[in-house]
Amino acid sequence: MSWLQLKARIAPDHAEILEHLLMEEGACAITLQDAEDQPLFEPDLGSTPLWSETVLTGLWDGTEGIEAMRERVKAGWAALIPDEPCPEIEVEILEDRDWAREWMDGFEPLKMGQRLWIVPSWHDAPEQDAVNLMLDPGLAFGTGTHPTTALCLEWLDGQQLEGCSVIDFGCGSGILAIAALLLGAPQAVGTDIDPQALEASRDNASRNGIDPARFPVYLPADMPQQQADVVVANILAGPLVALAAQITTLVRGGGRLALSGILAEQAEEVRAAYAEAFDLDPTAVKDGWVRISGVKR
Template sequence: MSWLQIKTLIHPEQAEALETWLLEAGACAITLTDAEDNPVFEPIRGTTPLWQLTQLTGLYDGTMDIDRLQQALAADWAERFADQPQPQLHVEILEDKDWIREWMDSFHPLQMGSRLWVVPSWRTAPQPEAVNLILDPGLAFGTGTHPTTALCLQWLDGLDLRNKSLLDFGCGSGILGIAGLLLGADQAWGIDIDPQALQASHSNAERNQIDLTRFPVYFPEQAPQVTCDVLVANILAGPLIDLAPLLAKQVKNGGLMALSGILAHQAEAVSQAYQPWFDLDPIQERDGWIRITGTRRAEQDS
């Protein structure tokens, strides 16, 4: 099987928008790195220096029609960012073994808060005594490199999760549910609409020596209506708003929740959707993404 890898340089302010656009257009995975850290393009004389740019690398199934993708991107980009240069996609065909090597090289251990590290399975944990979450990124979203995931991991790291149950809604790679269990929770559940995510969550749980009975995973329509002490949902603003009544029902009175996957301008709409059930904390922001946390009020059960 072959893959198509695209690479482009982009201004950091537009990197997230391009990442979202490419994922919606079927990319299996996207990574963003500082162009200066990992230069694959020669800087062009007279153009923006590399240190001001983000390098985006994306991966598509080898059957993807990249010409049509470029045309669609050009049309949308012209509409949204009329005054900005069009991203130029450099395309390369990769055999399985090549992209795996590229992919592996791009992941490094990351510290999340004070106790937790996310360590790719092929790297050595820098602090063996820390809480080390061993991760095989695979194709499901959730490696810890994305700000939305990092915001949730840092929040979990700061909680006392002993004897707590945790619902990971939109579990992707299972990273948040697994982190919760490693940080002391005694039970977690994962829910996702993507079969690849459910599979990845279980293989990542096994890699971290977590008994799968402590982290069962479900499609939403098959999930039991559990109530949890802690809810994490890193999805997107639209589904989070639609799911507010359902998610509120699944958090115990006095329980905690963290919502992520929300762009700064969407904060107000998502907050409003959860205010009927939760006392909300001040919003946290990272690279244009925000995290909403709160405590389930006891007085309302609806």
């Protein structure tokens, strides 16, 4: 089966209108992409930013009536925005392929530090005697490919975790907590505001043979009041600053903290929020993102 794809470059304030028109035509998927490789920095709470120019793409499972569809979209646009010309709509026919296989082929095992490998579940581990974390990237929320996740994994790989309790604050896929457990921590606790993230954490823990009793996960409201020897939080700079008091209380005296999800230009603000309670290490940088770590006084 062939697929029909309609694509247009559009200003962000008009993207929702074109999306509506394509959905009215029965699009089975709509995607929004950056037209100019423009970075988006951390948005204000409750906002959904778009790039200054966006590529909006609609996908249909069939190729009938292409020109009629395009004309209806143009007419709908003219009725809604008579003073603005409809953006040029490109048409492309996509021949059917094994999309799942192509997507899977894009994920390869990744080495983090000296001992740890992140291995997609359909790959064999490159080093059977290494610490191999089997992960299903289809569950998203953190696959090890993003610099912030890699920074945290490399930090964990360099820690002595035997006998240490761990809290993964904003656990996502559970990748950081599971790595800590495989690297020697006897127990880790995960918390996340997204119930799907908790499910992903449970699934990935099971895939790695982790006893659920060693890795309980909670929504924030349900999380027990406890401290840990090691706390990792890979979220965003704004929440890290806003929640600094709460995150600080999770770390035992003499315990270790690692923070990421922070752009390089945000590092000083985050460091300042934790400097009073922690002896901070030099900031680690990777591809414009940073990790801030330290020991609680």
